[in-house]
Amino acid sequence: MNSKKLSHAVQVVSEAGYIAMRYFNQLHELHIEEKKKLDFVSNADISVEKYIIEALGSIYPKDGFIGEESEFKQATTSQLDADRDGYWVIDPIDGTSNFINHINYWCISVAYYDCRQQKVTLAIIHQPCLNKLFASERGAGVYLNGVELPRIDKKLDEISRKKALIGLGTGTSVPLDIEIKIITFVKSLSVGYRKLSCCALMLTEVVTGSYRGYFEPKINSWDCLAGLMMIEELGGITNDFLASTQNLLSGNVLLAGTPEFYPTIKPLLAMKMV
Structure with a gap:
């Protein structure tokens, strides 16, 4: 650094x-x-x-x-x-x-x-x-x-998997039917979830290993680009948020997580709002 x-x-x-x-x-x-x-x-x-x-x-x-x-x-x-x-x-x-x-x-x-x-x-x-x-x-x-900080790509033991948390960003712009689908899917995974109304900080929870993933159906670049890069730096996986330069201004769906959890929560991408 x-x-x-x-x-x-x-x-x-x-x-x-x-x-x-x-x-x-x-x-x-x-x-x-x-x-x-x-x-x-x-x-x-x-x-x-x-x-x-x-x-x-x-x-x-x-x-x-x-x-x-x-x-x-x-x-x-x-x-x-x-x-x-x-x-x-x-x-x-x-x-x-x-x-x-x-x-x-x-x-x-x-x-x-x-x-x-x-x-x-x-x-x-x-x-x-x-x-x-x-x-x-x-x-x-x-x-x-x-x-x-240490990397986040290590496999979890059984207890750690059972107590895993993921973060969700479902603010007031997310229609109720989509929010219900998101939460229903997450609960089906038997993992806990948190909604704390601050995307950037919730991404740092993935960076430090407190969360195993984070999802938001539509988010702006200024809320998430810093956190996404940090997750990638430590061995995590993110969706291609900047698939187009236009996403710098228009935003995109956001999914990030540890290598172990990302495939499990990847179906959330189908619930995007873009």
């Missing part, structure tokens, strides 16, 4: 975490708007994203930005600048509904998409409330607060 670019990004995201925490500790200063039904944005989201874009933009002027609150969220790939070296894909506060209700399960997620390599090469997920910072560079492992 020695690249200058990753080091710069870690520093910027760490500083952004302090900004987010100031808002989190003074919720009376939040200005909250409803973008669409039960999908909220606050001035904390906007301030954190603005800081990250300005800080990284001053260091890497040839890079572009795709953020949850940025102008690109309604863009098409034809509007992405082909002359850019890459794009920083940012979710300033993933888990906004948790954040505005003073629940500490939220994070800042940043991934770097390299235009020449056409893949994500850097990933950072920061949970300021618990002082956790995951950082990864493709081909160099995943680190939590500077300590390298």
Whole structure:
């Protein structure tokens, strides 16, 4: 984890975490708007994203930005600048509904998409409330607060398989009939599941081995690209989220898991919303 670019990004995201925490500790200063039904944005989201874009933009002027609150969220790939070296894909506060209700399960997620390599090469997920910072560079492992994490491709013993958990993302945009199908299938596997309304952090649960998989029928790139790269780095399996460059802007279905569990939960891909 020695690249200058990753080091710069870690520093910027760490500083952004302090900004987010100031808002989190003074919720009376939040200005909250409803973008669409039960999908909220606050001035904390906007301030954190603005800081990250300005800080990284001053260091890497040839890079572009795709953020949850940025102008690109309604863009098409034809509007992405082909002359850019890459794009920083940012979710300033993933888990906004948790954040505005003073629940500490939220994070800042940043991934770097390299235009020449056409893949994500850097990933950072920061949970300021618990002082956790995951950082990864493709081909160099995943680190939590500077300590390298073990791979997740080891086989489980019988007890570990029986107590396995998977994460689900079925927010308000998921129709009830699809949500029922998803949960019915998961329960048929005799595994536990969790829904905690923060995709990026739930992907880190796969990274650390707490979960064996994660599924969401439709998700945006800024919510998941960092976590997906980390899972791949540690030997996990993910669906081809970026099958098309358009998915950077339009999103896709998401499935990720350990090599042992991915085949078991793969039928969930049929319940996608894209």
